[in-house]
Amino acid sequence: MSDATAAKNPQEVALPKGYEPADVEARWGRHWVENKTFTPDPQDVLEGRKEPFSIVIPPPNVTGALHMGHALDITIQDILCRFMRQQGKSVLWVPGTDHAGIATQNVVERQLKKEGKKRDDLGREAFIERVWDWKKEYGDRILNQIRSLGASVDWDNLRFTMDEGLSKAVREVFVRLYGEGLIYKGNYIVNWCNRCHxxxxxxxxxxxxxxxxxxxxxxxxxxxxxxxxxxxxxxxxxxxxxxxxxxxxxxxxxxxxxxxxxxxxxxxxxxxxxxxxxxxxxxxxxxxxxxxxxxxxxxxxxxxxxxxxxxxxxxxxxxxxxxxxxxxxxxxxxxxxxxxxxxxxxxxxxxxxxxxxxxxxxxxxxxxxxxxxxPHVSEQWFVKVGPLAKAAREAVPAQTQIFPPNWEKTYFEWLDNIRDWCISRQIWWGHRIPAWTCQACGEMVVATEDPAACPKCGGALTQEEDVLDTWFSSALWPFSTMGWPDRDADRLKAYYPTSVLVTGFDILFFWVARMMMMGIHFMGEVPFKHVYLHALVRDEQGKKMSKSTGNVIDPLAMTAKYGTDAMRFTLASFAAMGRDIKLSEKRIEGYRHFVNKIWNSARFALMNLPEAPRATLDEALTNAPLANRWILHRLEEVKDEVESASLEYRFNDIAQSLYRFIWSEFCDWYVEMAKGDLYGEDEAAKDATRRVLLTVLSETMVLLHPVMPFVTQEIWSVLPGIPEENNGRELALLPYPQRRPGCRDAKAARDMAFFQGLVGSVRTIRTELCIDPARKLPLVVDTEGAYDGALSVLADNVHLIAQLARVDSADIGPGKTGPRASGTAVVEGARVFVPLKGIVDFGAEVARLDKELGKLDKQLAAITGKLSAPGFANNAPADIVAAEREKLAGIEDARAKLAELQERLKNALAEGE
Incomplete structure (x- = not known):
């Protein structure tokens, strides 16, 4: 809708004409961090005021840069966290990064190589110091990129797999497993990288x-x-x-x-x-x-x-x-x-x-x-994983469910055939193995604290040179990030086990299974109740994105160009469980148009809301017109759709339900139908419609917020009549919109479907006959075969039919009929006639339809030939064959309708109408 048609006397609007995402995202991103919006209080859980909901972020490598897989992962987690806050839960989302032993050491060694040096030239301590310097300078890059996506993580609980608390947890786990005989050292054949050594x-x-x-x-x-x-x-x-x-x-x-x-x-x-x-x-x-x-x-x-x-x-x-x-x-x-x-x-x-x-x-x-x-035989450290794997296998699906469930088979197969885990790495960056050997008597000492001397003979001790596999510390992530081994830590008691793990299927073995093993062994219960494994983000042809192929879509470039909300909504729209996402820049651009649509609808509402409406919603529903009753009914249905889809990890259904409601139903239908009251002289009707308009817009912003946090928060912050109490301006902390059973109206839904069908049929006739959109048309409707109440729906809304279908006269009632030369349709049993005499040149239209029918006949011949070709139906993929048959049916239907219309026009021409 344009500003010119927004209102007869538009007031100044708090929102600028165009939505500029960069400014909005930066401002609200700072606000959330500075106000600790997403830092929960564990006491809310421990004292029984709220139920917990917790997630640990799959810690990206400290060397990493954001890619589309990360963007999808963060978007899904953020939708869940923001939705669960709306459900009244105390939400903890733990952010952090992995020290990425081999990758990080490689990065720093490449830097040294440019200086003509090797790590051995520095020595171990100086090299480790050099890596920490690199981490301080570059290690927050990936976190800042995650922050730019609007991730509602608890930045006060930021963790790193090499920080003091996690290092303590790693040592504790190693020592306990060693003491239980589950860690051992021995000669064994291992996978050896000659490059990483x-x-x-x-x-x-x-x-x-x-x-x-x-x-x-x-x-x-x-x-x-x-x-x-x-x-x-x-x-x-x-x-x-x-x-x-x-x-x-x-x-x-x-x-x-x-x-x-x-x-x-x-x-x-x-x-x-x-x-x-x-x-x-x-x-x-x-x-x-x-x-x-x-x-x-x-x-x-x-x-x-x-x-x-x-x-x-x-x-x-x-x-x-x-x-x-x-x-x-x-x-x-x-x-x-x-x-x-x-x-x-x-x-x-x-x-x-x-x-x-x-x-x-x-x-x-x-x-x-x-x-x-x-393959190389050497002395290494191993975890004897058999006993750990058995418990992890038995926990699925009894205690932990995997979504989609088809991944359970893969999980079981890996655990059933698991070999002992080689956990030692011959590099310097990482958790150094807490084991010492006495130079005098050969005694092995494994301890959480560095020993001063051999406890057996008092001799000097030498610590192991190797460090632990990066995945060893990551396996402890769900409980080490919450304060373990301090079992009295508030966060640990309140938020473990975590609620759901969201990650890619490619690290089901690397990370998920190992967290299951360690969580069950050290905490006595699974680390998460649900595991949601999302699919890959591919290019629009379904090919895997790679730099060598040149088909990578950079999420940071997309957010800079189209805004974060547009990219997040695109990813959510295609995140069907178990199905890879085929992504293109065009799709992101398309959803940027959706953001603009939302923005303009908010501007329209604000232009017509000089202040908060006086009427309550109950008062507004008294003798309410069809449009108001219908949109409130649909709002209730959308609340149900979004909630059930969120709880069932159907992220594409969340997005599509909101898209359909906002774009088609709210903007294209309701707003247009509401203008009569908003621009009219009846102050009571105007105020009632304002109340409905504000209610629908405000609650829709709450529903949409988990997927599009920035534009919704910006709009919410300027809506009139929003109370300051209960975090009135902090949309991220508002509860899910309450249900209003009194707004459910099945009759309004049916009446509106009939009304839309009738208006749509007139628009279709206009389009099929290429009638000028500005040309007003006569209309005849025979309601004799329609359902009870159909006549009153049309009679009560004849002014809207005139407005939305561009009709200048309407003859409506049982037994009405139009001339032979009419465009016709049947809607819910009602027969619709659009008389065409004086509007359409029958001769020219018959000739035009001849050409259209000729084109359709060629298409039908091509598709029929393909389907009947030897081997096509048997050899082509089933989905392609089905698509061709569906296309054939569509063309046949379109041809039948045009042929029927042409026949009527020929008859009218012959009879001189």
């Missing part, structure tokens, strides 16, 4: 498809040929350089090809030593030749086989990715890639290489630097 947990290895080679190599039989005369076994491998560490060749016990080889020995190529041939059902008879080389030090599965068959472990690749002294002299000191090339050359020269074939396979990469992972 540290061990990684299984979950930190990303598997990527690679094009490689499959090498088939001859292993000569020792002691002569087999019974069938074969003098060799052919072994297939993708990593020929590791054969230098082979300790056996395995075949399947039921593979008849190699039955006579089991128990014999083969000669290890290029090394010359003899190794046994063993049988194990692990071997895949269909892969390669069915003969598997066993290299325990450099393959996870081979490691397990070596334990089962009591085989030796020979490491030939060191922790830098170089061939070590266990390799033959010719290969020592070579990098893996160079060694592979030389091994292949030497095998070929010795006549031991059968062939090389292309081979597609999956290769493990470091989740941080993307270097290829090298």
């Amino acid at each position: 540290t061990a990684l947990a299984d979950d930190e290895v990303e598997h990527a498809p690679k094009k490689g080679k499959l090498y088939r190599i001859r292993y000569k039989m020792a002691g002569g040929p087999l019974a069938d005369g074969a003098g060799e076994l052919i072994v297939a491998t993708t990593r020929p350089e590791t054969l230098l560490g082979d300790v056996a060749v395995a075949v399947h016990p039921e593979d008849e090809r190699y039955a006579s080889a089991v128990g014999r020995k083969v000669v290890l190529p290029l090394v010359g030593k003899e190794i046994p041939v063993i049988a194990d059902a692990y071997v895949d008879r269909e892969f390669g030749t069915g003969c598997l080389k066993i290299t325990p030090a450099h393959d996870m599965n081979d490691w397990a086989l070596s334990k089962k068959h009591d085989l030796p472990v020979i490491t030939v690749i060191d922790d830098k990715g170089l061939m070590n002294d266990n390799a033959p002299e010719a290969y020592r000191g070579m990098a893996c890639a160079a060694c592979r090339q030389k091994i292949v050359e030497d095998l070929e020269a010795a006549g031991l290489l059968v062939d090389i074939a292309d081979h597609d396979h999956s290769v493990g990469e470091c989740y941080r630097c993307k270097s290829v992972i090298e």
